[in-house]
Amino acid sequence: MALKNNYSFLAAANHAMAFTDLVIQYLVSQPENANVSFIHASPGSVRTKIANGLPIYLRVPAKALRALGWGISPEDCAEFMIHGILGTEKGWRCIDEKGETVPNKEVSNEEMSKKVWEHTCEIIFHTAQL
Secondary structure, eight states, rough: OOOOOOOOOOHHHHHHHHHHHHHHHHTTTSSTTTOEEEEEOOOOOOOGGGGGGGGHHHHHHHHHHHHHSSBBOOOOOHHHHHHHHOOSSSSSEEEEETSBOOOOOOOOHHHHHHHHHHHHHHHHHHHHOO
């Protein structure tokens, strides 16, 4: 489950997205969360200064794209995300950059969600011990 043998920026990003979905699905399955809403939002590209902390080979292209107007303003992003949050009932859903439900989102099996949750807890516990 860890990316020890095949780490890359893209692999880490995809891993994080998939694990977030699985952990959310695990949390929703817990009886104590019966009245809780979980949302996995994918806001897309937002014009922020996050690129300032990236390595130069990523920072320069990111800043160039931002200068060309790529992405949406933080204010517009906030509006879309609030729209998505307010439309959520109990349970879980994934929303896109416009705050709309992502259609045909695959529901994982309980066993995989539980494995990812346990792996996540192990990593957090291990990191806290350092």
